[in-house]
Amino acid sequence: xxxxxxxxxxxxxxxxxxxxxxxxxxxxxxxxxxxxxxxxxxxxxxxxxxxxxxxxxxxxxxxxxxxxxxxxxxxxxxxxxxxxxxxxxxxxxxxxxxxx
Amino acid sequence: xxxxxxxxxxxxxxxxxxxxxxxxxxxxxxxxxxxxxxxxxxxxxxxxxxxxxxxxxxxxxxxxxxxxxxxxxxxxxxxxxxxxxxxxxxxxxxxxxxxxxxxxxxxxxxxxxxxxxxxxxxxxxxxxxxxxxxxxxxxxxxxxxxxxxxxxxxxxxxxxxxxxxxxxxxxxxxxxxxxxxxxxxxxxxxxxxxxxxxxxxxxxxxxxxxxxxxxxxxxxxxxxxxxxxxxxxx
Numbered sequence: 001x002x003x004x005x006x007x008x009x010x011x012x013x014x015x016x017x018x019x020x021x022x023x024x025x026x027x028x029x030x031x032x033x034x035x036x037x038x039x040x041x042x043x044x045x046x047x048x049x050x051x052x053x054x055x056x057x058x059x060x061x062x063x064x065x066x067x068x069x070x071x072x073x074x075x076x077x078x079x080x081x082x083x084x085x086x087x088x089x090x091x092x093x094x095x096x097x098x099x100x
Numbered sequence: 101x102x103x104x105x106x107x108x109x110x111x112x113x114x115x116x117x118x119x120x121x122x123x124x125x126x127x128x129x130x131x132x133x134x135x136x137x138x139x140x141x142x143x144x145x146x147x148x149x150x151x152x153x154x155x156x157x158x159x160x161x162x163x164x165x166x167x168x169x170x171x172x173x174x175x176x177x178x179x180x181x182x183x184x185x186x187x188x189x190x191x192x193x194x195x196x197x198x199x200x201x202x203x204x205x206x207x208x209x210x211x212x213x214x215x216x217x218x219x220x221x222x223x224x225x226x227x228x229x230x231x232x233x234x235x236x237x238x239x240x241x242x243x244x245x246x247x248x249x250x251x252x253x254x255x256x257x258x259x260x261x262x263x264x265x266x267x268x269x270x271x272x273x274x275x276x277x278x279x280x281x282x283x284x285x286x287x288x289x290x291x292x293x294x295x296x297x298x299x300x301x302x303x304x305x306x307x308x309x310x311x312x313x314x315x316x317x318x319x320x321x322x323x324x325x326x327x328x329x330x331x332x333x334x
Contacts, residue, residue, distance in 0.1 A: 001175070002165075002175040002179065003151055003155050003156070003169075004155065005175065006155070006156060006161075006165060006178060006182040007155035007156055009179055010156055010158065010182060010183065011212070011213060013183065013186055013187060013190045014189045014190075014213065014215045015193065015208075015212045017190060017194040017197055018196070018197050018212050019200075019208045019212075023194035023195070024197060026194065030194075032330075033326070034191075034194060034323075035195075035291075036291055036294075036323045036327060037192070037195050037224075037295075037319070037323055038220065038282075038286055039283060039291075039292040039295040039296040039322070040298070040319045040323050040326070041188060041192075041217065041299070041319045041322075042217075042221060042279045042280075042286070043303070043318075044302070044303040045217060045275075045276065045279045046279050046280055046283065047300045047304050047307075048307060048314060049272070049279075050276065051304050051307045052307065055304070055307050058304075058307075059304050064273075065273055065276075068273045068277065069273065072273075072276075072280050073284065076280055076283075076284040082123040082127075082281040083122065083123030083126050083127070083281075084281075085277050085280055085281040085284075086126060086277045086278050086281065087126075088277070089273045089276075089277030089280075090130070090273060090274055093268070093269040093273045094268070096269070097268060097269060097270070
């Protein structure tokens with residue numbers, strides 16, 4: 001039952017600015033910010049996954065995840081296929097685990 | 101538009117959605133497996149993990165809910181925490197609203213269930229091609245529905261395979277690698293680089309905040325700073 005009510009709350013967050021208060025009625029300054037949402041959200045998700053709960057110091061202390069994501073970044077920059085960076089990151093993570 | 105053209109167009113969107121979905125689903129496999137494994141190895145149970153995939157469809161909120169449920173947290177605390185973790189969906193919905201505006205009522209009420217990080221990123225790369233409401237609807241149902249089915253199936257697989265799956269960093273690195281693959285094309289624009297840089301710095305500094313608040317702060321700050329400093333828009 002707890003999961004059901006959590007799902008109702010989540011669906012509310014997903015629908016409120018689509019169905020109940022459409023976003024085109026939002027102030028212009030807020031609408032101007034929406035195109036910048038994707039890069040901000042993706043960067044936030046990546047850094048959050050990288051540092052975990054350790055804080056900013058985790059960014060400068062290299063580990064297997066840093067190496068895997070660096071490889072993924074290079075592959076993403078070079079190739080347009082979005083599957084290749086994932087495969088590169090997983091391969092590097094497995095190699096580092098095997099070697100260590 | 102002729103019947104032939106219409107069929108070609110429809111096929112095009114479905115094919116595009118499948119083509120966009122395939123690498124995304126592949127990247128999410130380890131994360132979904134991890135959620136199934138986490139549920140099965142905790143007091144929450146594998147069935148609860150799969151149910152959370154059906155009901156919540158959001159990895160970070162599912163991990164949070166499973167951890168709290170396994171720890172015996174009160175229902176109110178679980179619901180409130182999940183809502184905070186998923187608060188970014190409010191922003192995604194606001195950005196996607198123009199595509200939902202001219203849709204049928206059933207679609208506007210039910211289809212937002214597929215609003216989640218990967219689907220938002222998929223659509224944000226194809227805004228121009230999906231201007232037609234019917235085209236967007238077909239793309240969204242195939243892409244979002246396919247993602248949900250794959251996510252649920254992989255969570256179930258994780259719950260079933262929990263006794264034999266080893267603990268590996270490969271399970272945790274795939275999701276951020278997939279987000280990185282989606283981010284890199286957006287860095288070609290100066291505003292994209294600025295939004296990503298600001299959000300990244302704030303995410304690192306605020307990482308110790310509980311319940312995903314650091315991520316939310318990062319997104320909001322990245323968007324705000326870029327909007328306020330974007331002279332091309334004024």
